[in-house]
Amino acid sequence: MSLTARAFLFDNDGTLVDSMASVVRCWTAWAQEFGISGEDFGRVQLHGRPAVEIVADLVPAQRVGEAVRRIEELELADVSGVVVLPGTLELLGALPAGRWAVVTSATRALAAKRLASVGIHPPLIVAADDVRRGKPDPEPFLLGAQRLGVDPADCVVFEDAPVGLAAARAAGMRSVALTTTHPQEDLIADHVIEGLHRVRVHGSDEMTLSFGA
Structure with missing residues (x-):
């Protein structure tokens, strides 16, 4: 797929x-x-x-x-033990600048500090500070698409939590669920994978994702 x-x-x-x-x-x-x-x-x-x-x-x-x-x-004060998940750095490094964002329920300061602790500096973060209603409301993901200048229907969301996947559906976006924190039966998405190490991206404008074994 x-x-x-x-x-x-x-x-x-x-x-x-x-x-x-x-x-x-x-x-x-x-x-x-x-x-x-x-x-x-x-x-x-x-x-x-x-x-x-x-x-x-x-x-x-x-x-x-x-x-x-x-x-x-x-x-x-405590980002000790925060670790990057397998495949994260490789996938983010393969994406064109300005074509991805982090959309998190954490505050901007906390998200940026956790990400910086593992060497990730996103071009765009949409955080709890930016929205009135958090996930499962679609507002965070819709704001992310707006700030990237992309139609929601042209976005794919990567999420591990049922509330985040619900937000993606409500935003009219397709989604890829990761079984990093919840069992597969709890995750409703277009595709379910173990982690980002299963993802490959091809192209630079309209990008295609493939999912390896």
């Missing part, structure tokens, strides 16, 4: 990099500081959601601002 596109939109955590070790450390410390029980914390979905939404599920409204600032401080 192959897909053609004029631009590619990549989620970050779980798609380009693995930051899970840092995420677990920081959110565990944060939960302890704010007196969140393990039971309450365990009920909240972390992956693929903006920090402000996670925090709002766990602390009283009057403490949300303080709590969001604190988790940002903790995560910015």
Whole structure:
């Protein structure tokens, strides 16, 4: 199977990099500081959601601002163990400049720091700071397409989280799901792969993706 596109939109955590070790450390410390029980914390979905939404599920409204600032401080101070996922550098290096972007639920500062820690400096980042509604709303991906000057129908999204794939569908974009953080049965996409090491790109204007074994 192959897909053609004029631009590619990549989620970050779980798609380009693995930051899970840092995420677990920081959110565990944060939960302890704010007196969140393990039971309450365990009920909240972390992956693929903006920090402000996670925090709002766990602390009283009057403490949300303080709590969001604190988790940002903790995560910015700890990028230890963030690693680039297989195939990421090779695929990004094969893409023409201005034809790809990172679309993340993290803040711009946090996304840029995690990516820089593994030597990635994207030409464009669409972050939580840029949108009013995060994934699964289509706004982040639609903004990415707009800033690249490409029609949404000409974009392919790479995602590892069900909420991100839902956002891609809502934006009218095709998607490639990675089984890096969720089982294949939870991922609804045009194509499902183990990771970016399975992807090859051909061409420079209308690009074609192929998926190796």
